[in-house]
Amino acid sequence: MDEKAFFKMSYGVYIISSCNEGKQSGCVVNTLSQVTSKPANLSVTISKNNYTEKIIEKSGYFAATVLTQNASMELIGEFGFKSSKDIDKFSRFNTKVDSNGIKYVTDFAAARYSCKVINSVDLGTHVMFIGEVLESEVLNNDEVMTYSYYHSVKKGTTPKNAPSYTEKTAQKGYRCTVCGYILEADEIPEDFVCPICGVGKDKFEKL
Numbered sequence: 001m002d003e004k005a006f007f008k009m010s011y012g013v014y015i016i017s018s019c020n021e022g023k024q025s026g027c028v029v030n031t032l033s034q035v036t037s038k039p040a041n042l043s044v045t046i047s048k049n050n051y052t053e054k055i056i057e058k059s060g061y062f063a064a065t066v067l068t069q070n071a072s073m074e075l076i077g078e079f080g081f082k083s084s085k086d087i088d089k090f091s092r093f094n095t096k097v098d099s100n101g102i103k104y105v106t107d108f109a110a111a112r113y114s115c116k117v118i119n120s121v122d123l124g125t126h127v128m129f130i131g132e133v134l135e136s137e138v139l140n141n142d143e144v145m146t147y148s149y150y151h152s153v154k155k156g157t158t159p160k161n162a163p164s165y166t167e168k169t170a171q172k173g174y175r176c177t178v179c180g181y182i183l184e185a186d187e188i189p190e191d192f193v194c195p196i197c198g199v200g201k202d203k204f205e206k207l
């Protein structure tokens with residue numbers, strides 16, 4: 001197996017959200033794609049370790065937004081590296097609610113979809129949900145973010161729960177134990193805050 005072969009695939013970056021009995025949940029994914037057009041169906045693959053997976057399973061509905069290239073690392077850090085089980089991820093951002101009662105973030109969102117789960121495939125570590133699109137809307141015409149742009153320009157990392165996760169190795173510096181961000185420096189400043197997930201110096205380990 002040549003692991004680098006998987007780096008040749010291209011993806012976008014999205015937020016998937018869902019709501020069950022008033023509990024809102026959401027996470028960043030790169031695995032959203034359109035699988036049919038009539039009816040319009042989307043697929044998304046979510047780790048069983050993600051709270052959002054459980055909420056989608058219970059509610060049978062999910063919302064999706066397409067992130068724009070200028071999406072902030074605060075937004076990606078909140079939705080991509082923390083768990084909705086512990087915090088309200090939506091409170092720091094502008095949101096709307098779709099007709100299924102699911103919140104979605106309108107900041108840095110190029111388009112949004114509301115889906116009803118019509119099928120799911122248990123993939124062991126992950127579940128692939130197939131959702132029929134009930135609503136779709138363009139929110140702005142800014143350039144959308146690709147997964148490659150996220151890595152190469154935003155210097156973003158991917159947590160273990162993402163299907164495309166790979167171990168990143170670095171020789172020197174400090175690694176964030178929450179999101180894997182690597183600070184290439186001899187010393188880490190006392191007030192340093194991870195630019196991706198927002199944790200402090202105490203969560204960094206020396207390489």
Ligand SMILES: Cc1cc2nc3c(=O)[nH]c(=O)nc-3n(C[C@H](O)[C@H](O)[C@H](O)COP(=O)(O)O)c2cc1C
Pocket residue numbers: 013025026027028029030031032045046047049050051052053076079080081082083084085150156157158159161162163
């Ligand atoms: C760029 C990026 C892509 C990701 N892609 C996926 C994905 O496709 N599927 C998945 O399960 N998790 C993915 N993740 C990880 C989840 O967003 C992350 O585990 C999140 O904290 C789960 O939140 P929750 O527990 O509130 O659901 C990705 C994260 C990032 C930053």
